[in-house]
Amino acid sequence: MxxxxxxxxxxxxxxxxxxxxxxxxxxxxxxxxxxxxxxxxxxxxxxxxxxxxxxxxxxxxxSKEEVFEAIAEDSTYRFRTRLSDVRARATTFEDYIQQAYHAYFSFVAAENEEAIRMGAPHMALIGVRVDTPEMLAIADEIRSDLDHVLSASGAPVTDIDYLTAAAIGIAREMGDHMLQRRPVDAVAATKFATALLLGGVREVSGKPL
CATH class of the missing domain: 1.10.10.60 (Homeodomain-like)
Known part of the structure; x- marks a missing residue:
């Protein structure tokens, strides 16, 4: 050689x-x-x-903080590919919301499967808790996606920033609570989160989606 x-x-x-x-x-x-x-x-x-x-x-x-952030970045990067798949498939606003929530809650459940099985009291998924560049990029992509599908559907929701914050906030909070329940049910979380967000949009717009 x-x-x-x-x-x-x-x-x-x-x-x-x-x-x-x-x-x-x-x-x-x-x-x-x-x-x-x-x-x-x-x-x-x-x-x-x-x-x-x-x-x-x-x-x-x-430091441990750098380890924490690296795990967060990795988790968020891998979820980002799932969100890209949702973007490619969804055809309506309602469809996008349902698929995005299902992708997220399923991802959270899978990421924490081992910790839950071992009875670990602290959940392992931390990516959504840190404002990493990947997480900020996802927030921008979600904002763009929501703006696009709303425009395509003709729904008169004007404050896209509030809507994006609400969509992400619901995912974060419900994801945390979902992990504390047994069994961990991503389908039930998806249904509830989707109904909650769509109901809020309908109330604000005063029109069906």
């Missing part, structure tokens, strides 16, 4: 090792946050959950 090939192989191995270490830290952080909560968690708790040395941890993150 030539020196160039050996160098490329070594570089690829290092990249894979770095990615694996980062994944290990994030997985450990998610488990610890779910088990004892963010406030009680220390960096040492996260490190103990991995096979990595303390020095290796600090090569990737400076």
């Amino acid at each position: 030539s020196n160039s090939a050996e160098s490329l192989a070594a570089s690829g191995k290092r990249a894979r090792s770095k990615a694996a270490n980062r994944r290990a830290i994030l997985s450990a952080g998610r488990r610890v946050f779910a088990r004892i909560g963010f406030d009680a968690t220390t960096v040492r708790d996260i490190i103990r959950e991995t096979d990595l040395a303390a020095g290796t941890f600090y090569n990737y993150f400076k």
